[in-house]
Amino acid sequence: MVTRVPPPSAQPRSRMRILLASGAAALALAAGSIVPGMPLGAAPQQAQAADNGKTTLTVAVAQSVDSLSPFLAQRLMSTSVHRLMYDFLTNYDPKDNHTVPGLATKWEPSADKLTWTYTIRSNSKWSDGQQTTAEDAAWTFNKMMTDEGAATANGSFVANFKKVTAPSPEKLVIELKQPQATMAALDVPIVPKHVWEKVGDFSKFNNDTKFPIVGNGPYILTDYKVDQYVKLKANKSFWRGAPKFDELVFKTYKDQDAAVAALRKGEVSFVAGAPALTPAQAASLKGDKNIKVNEGPGRRFFALATNPGAQTKDGKKFGDGNKALLDQQVRQALFLSIDRKTIIDKVFQGHAVEGQGYIPPRFSDYFWQPSDSQKLSYDPDRAAKLLDQAGYKLKGDQRVGKDGKPLDLRILCHATDPNDKAIGKYLKEWWGKLGIGLKVDCRDDVSVPWYAGEYDLAFDGWSVNPDPDFVLGIHTCSALPAKAKESAATDNFICDKTYDELYKKQLAEYDPAKRADIVKQMESWMYDSGYMNIIAYPNAVEAYRTDQIKSITTMPEAAGNIYGQDGYWSWWSAVPAAADGKNGSAADSGGSSTGVVIGILVAVVVVAGGGFLLARRRRSTAEERE
Amino acid sequence: MTADSTPALVQNADADTDGRAPAGPSVARDAQARNIKVYLQYVAAKIAGAVISLFAVLVTSFFLFRLIPSDPVKQMTGGRRVSAEQLQSLRHQFGLDQPLWKQFTSYVGDALTGDFGTSFQFHTPVIDKITEALPATLLLTGTAYVLYTALGIWLGTRTAWRNGSRSDRFNTAFALTLYSVPSFWLGLLLIIVFSVGIGPIPGMFPTGGLESGGETGVAYVLDVAHHLVLPVITLVAVGYAQTLLVMRSSLLDEMGSDYLTTARAKGLRDDVVRRKHAVPNAMLPTFTLMFVNLGHVVAGQILVETVFSWPGLGGLFYQALSVPDLPLVQGLFFVFATAVILANTLADVLYPLLDPRVGR
Numbered sequence: 001m002v003t004r005v006p007p008p009s010a011q012p013r014s015r016m017r018i019l020l021a022s023g024a025a026a027l028a029l030a031a032g033s034i035v036p037g038m039p040l041g042a043a044p045q046q047a048q049a050a051d052n053g054k055t056t057l058t059v060a061v062a063q064s065v066d067s068l069s070p071f072l073a074q075r076l077m078s079t080s081v082h083r084l085m086y087d088f089l090t091n092y093d094p095k096d097n098h099t100v101p102g103l104a105t106k107w108e109p110s111a112d113k114l115t116w117t118y119t120i121r122s123n124s125k126w127s128d129g130q131q132t133t134a135e136d137a138a139w140t141f142n143k144m145m146t147d148e149g150a151a152t153a154n155g156s157f158v159a160n161f162k163k164v165t166a167p168s169p170e171k172l173v174i175e176l177k178q179p180q181a182t183m184a185a186l187d188v189p190i191v192p193k194h195v196w197e198k199v200g201d202f203s204k205f206n207n208d209t210k211f212p213i214v215g216n217g218p219y220i221l222t223d224y225k226v227d228q229y230v231k232l233k234a235n236k237s238f239w240r241g242a243p244k245f246d247e248l249v250f251k252t253y254k255d256q257d258a259a260v261a262a263l264r265k266g267e268v269s270f271v272a273g274a275p276a277l278t279p280a281q282a283a284s285l286k287g288d289k290n291i292k293v294n295e296g297p298g299r300r301f302f303a304l305a306t307n308p309g310a311q312t313k314d315g316k317k318f319g320d321g322n323k324a325l326l327d328q329q330v331r332q333a334l335f336l337s338i339d340r341k342t343i344i345d346k347v348f349q350g351h352a353v354e355g356q357g358y359i360p361p362r363f364s365d366y367f368w369q370p371s372d373s374q375k376l377s378y379d380p381d382r383a384a385k386l387l388d389q390a391g392y393k394l395k396g397d398q399r400v401g402k403d404g405k406p407l408d409l410r411i412l413c414h415a416t417d418p419n420d421k422a423i424g425k426y427l428k429e430w431w432g433k434l435g436i437g438l439k440v441d442c443r444d445d446v447s448v449p450w451y452a453g454e455y456d457l458a459f460d461g462w463s464v465n466p467d468p469d470f471v472l473g474i475h476t477c478s479a480l481p482a483k484a485k486e487s488a489a490t491d492n493f494i495c496d497k498t499y500d501e502l503y504k505k506q507l508a509e510y511d512p513a514k515r516a517d518i519v520k521q522m523e524s525w526m527y528d529s530g531y532m533n534i535i536a537y538p539n540a541v542e543a544y545r546t547d548q549i550k551s552i553t554t555m556p557e558a559a560g561n562i563y564g565q566d567g568y569w570s571w572w573s574a575v576p577a578a579a580d581g582k583n584g585s586a587a588d589s590g591g592s593s594t595g596v597v598i599g600i601l602v603a604v605v606v607v608a609g610g611g612f613l614l615a616r617r618r619r620s621t622a623e624e625r626e
Numbered sequence: 627m628t629a630d631s632t633p634a635l636v637q638n639a640d641a642d643t644d645g646r647a648p649a650g651p652s653v654a655r656d657a658q659a660r661n662i663k664v665y666l667q668y669v670a671a672k673i674a675g676a677v678i679s680l681f682a683v684l685v686t687s688f689f690l691f692r693l694i695p696s697d698p699v700k701q702m703t704g705g706r707r708v709s710a711e712q713l714q715s716l717r718h719q720f721g722l723d724q725p726l727w728k729q730f731t732s733y734v735g736d737a738l739t740g741d742f743g744t745s746f747q748f749h750t751p752v753i754d755k756i757t758e759a760l761p762a763t764l765l766l767t768g769t770a771y772v773l774y775t776a777l778g779i780w781l782g783t784r785t786a787w788r789n790g791s792r793s794d795r796f797n798t799a800f801a802l803t804l805y806s807v808p809s810f811w812l813g814l815l816l817i818i819v820f821s822v823g824i825g826p827i828p829g830m831f832p833t834g835g836l837e838s839g840g841e842t843g844v845a846y847v848l849d850v851a852h853h854l855v856l857p858v859i860t861l862v863a864v865g866y867a868q869t870l871l872v873m874r875s876s877l878l879d880e881m882g883s884d885y886l887t888t889a890r891a892k893g894l895r896d897d898v899v900r901r902k903h904a905v906p907n908a909m910l911p912t913f914t915l916m917f918v919n920l921g922h923v924v925a926g927q928i929l930v931e932t933v934f935s936w937p938g939l940g941g942l943f944y945q946a947l948s949v950p951d952l953p954l955v956q957g958l959f960f961v962f963a964t965a966v967i968l969a970n971t972l973a974d975v976l977y978p979l980l981d982p983r984v985g986r
């Protein structure tokens with residue numbers, strides 16, 4: 001075989017060509033550093049005024065959107081966006097959570113408590129220019145009442161509705177089957193009838209086909225990329241006044257450390273923890289002069305729940321909960337041997353408030369505290385006495401029941417929650433000193449053993465709304481499953497006549513003060529029962545850049561959270577920091593040529609491997625002939 | 627045409643010195659035809675095997691994810707205000723109230739027509755969710771694949787050829803060290819150093835995502851490329867060692883061979899011996915590895931996609947598993963398995979063309 005030998009000069013030239021091509025590719029990779037009009041390293045989105053003078057507030061969120069349809073969305077991220085896109089009938093005051101006007105300016109019940117009449121404001125317009133009327137609200141509720149797909153997310157709000165009508169553009173009338181005190185807390189986005197009546201299958205329509213999406217909230221959704229971002233622009237004609245930022249972007253960061261890095265850099269203005277920044281992240285951010293760590297009372301409680309004996313609605317028992325926990329003295333003994341202060345200090349590292357009543361203190365109207373005589377404070381000696389009285393005597397280092405069996409318990413823990421695991425270790429130690437054995441059973445998904453009633457204790461927690469009806473309702477007999485092991489609305493199988501009667505009473509009580517009093521009685525009963533023991537109220541820990549956000553409303557206003565509020569106050573009220581022509585972040589130090597060089601070098605390293613291989617053309621010579 | 631029909635004159639003319647007639651053109655053609663037939667039979671067997679595997683995957687995916695002790699409806703609505711009626715309605719909507727055999731038959735029936743159902747949590751056809759996230763994954767893992775394969779082959783060849791030298795020891799140790807580094811940790815480190823900036827190094831790359839949003843045309847391409855740099859570096863850093871080691875060990879196996887001694891004895895230059903004689907033979911195991919890795923390109927990289935908030939299949943699979951969103955998780959599992967099966971089948975089909983000993 002005769003091989004044609006290229007002239008010697010051709011070889012380096014071709015190699016040079018390929019190397020140059022590699023270099024070009026590398027430059028392309030690094031080119032983001034030199035995007036026209038953007039200085040090197042500048043954040044792609046920043047609150048500072050850009051060339052067009054637009055101010056943008058970028059929020060790093062952990063969740064992605066599950067659906068942009070308010071009829072389907074379950075995730076907090078999506079429902080937070082809906083709060084901004086669509087007005088609700090009512091809203092909650094950021095100072096103290098009391099109900100304030102939203103789309104409705106007034107609401108009043110009839111004398112028989114079964115009819116509510118809402119006055120719909122006349123100064124709210126949809127973003128396509130059409131007037132918002134009572135007909136939109138009536139249509140929204142009726143759709144949820146008659147279409148299973150439309151009831152997916154918020155069906156529980158209309159479960160007690162008999163009839164909804166709009167006798168005039170300003171009047172909305174809702175007739176109820178039973179009195180319902182929560183009618184000023186209907187957290188349902190009202191959608192434009194003229195747009196949504198064209199939707200066919202509500203169970204499949206995700207409201208992500210046509211932008212901008214027609215809405216009447218403080219912001220209008222203009223763009224959405226799955227798993228990446230949601231962009232909204234200020235609704236300049238919003239009846240409460242236009243937001244101060246021109247644009248609001250929710251950017252998905254799946255890793256919280258990366259989100260914190262983005263905040264440091266100035267790429268985002270705000271980081272919403274999922275559910276909170278870790279103590280280490282908060283501590284590290286506190287050292288940055290342009291970053292404010294916002295810590296306020298959270299809306300969650302962290303609790304220990306006991307299995308009171310799983311049963312169906314018709315009283316059929318199932319599950320294998322330890323019988324010892326059916327004794328109130330045993331339950332109380334367990335809680336007397338929990339040192340909450342240690343848990344707050346060591347596990348939550350100070351980022352939580354010691355638990356007392358069922359409703360967190362930020363909801364001042366419903367917050368309840370046990371009296372001194374009622375309080376189950378840390379008292380291992382009293383716990384030991386209670387166990388003795390209940391018939392669980394100490395034999396050696398074990399508590400043994402009347403049947404001679406040792407008292408060994410299991411606790412369900414969320415494998416994904418480090419707090420559960422850490423507290424589990426403490427409980428093992430504290431209860432071990434009392435002679436009680438404990439197995440900490442951590443699962444990725446606790447719902448299966450939980451709903452099968454196959455647990456003794458479980459770590460529990462809920463986010464509480466300004467209206468407490470829902471978190472109270474999950475402990476009623478009607479929330480029990482119809483069939484054994486089937487998932488149901490119940491939290492942990494509590495079913496008690498006293499509690500149920502109080503629940504019905506509060507739901508039918510339209511006087512806020514009287515209702516609050518009944519709710520506190522329920523909390524008192526819950527505390528004494530020992531079925532639910534509130535260990536802590538974890539704080540909301542978030543952070544934002546003060547060089548991008550001048551001021552922002554927390555909820556409660558005195559000290560509270562920013563992300564996931566019961567309302568749109570934070571993003572609606574946020575004021576941009578005065579544009580001073582430079583980014584606050586040290587990372588955004590402008591177009592230094594060093595940066596360009598290093599950027600290109602890094603990119604070259606990436607491409608050079610492949611490029612160099614390609615560049616190695618065969619050096620054919622006469623010697624290769626065989 | 628057979629050898630018997632070959633003209634005698636031609637046979638005589640072609641007879642060599644010891645009187646044996648070489649095979650005529652028709653014999654060669656016959657042999658070629660036989661080889662093609664054998665090869666086609668081999669390919670058909672491989673494709674049949676792949677089809678059977680795919681069906682097995684389809685069946686397995688259904689039961690595998692139902693072994694996860696979980697209640698999708700409860701997980702999805704966790705912490706939300708839902709009534710028992712709503713829960714029941716959702717179970718009905720998702721078909722979870724049907725007997726298992728009925729769920730299975732409708733799943734297989736629909737899957738055979740390309741319908742993997744609708745995602746529980748996204749209320750979108752599974753196929754749409756997958757096609758939405760697939761390009762991002764292919765861009766990230768595909769780019770990384772090309773780079774780490776090329777780098778691994780090149781460095782593997784170099785290190786083997788200089789076996790025992792300082793550069794061999796350094797390169798191998800360095801590659802193994804990077805191979806041992808958790809990808810998410812390395813990713814975070816790169817974000818801190820090259821994205822936020824540290825000391826004299828300014829922040830040069832975005833902290834995450836695929837794009838800034840709002841860019842079009844060339845600016846969009848540059849923006850995506852800019853976002854691509856750090857995740858690609860992460861994947862290449864932790865990924866090239868595997869190719870390097872396979873290439874290195876297979877080349878070391880070849881290095882003592884007689885044919886290389888012969889080649890050197892003929893006076894060929896060292897790099898010619900390496901490139902023309904040693905490397906092609908040593909490439910066979912690497913070739914297999916390349917196809918194995920190619921199959922995994924589609925599956926994405928959950929950890930790296932998470933750290934860099936990359937909107938690909940890896941992250942989608944994680945979201946699907948956490949519910950578990952059964953239709954989505956089944957669909958993704960099927961797509962991942964299909965990619966691996968197809969890549970392996972392709973390797974099987976191409977291998978005899980590289981190594982005639984295979985498939986006979």
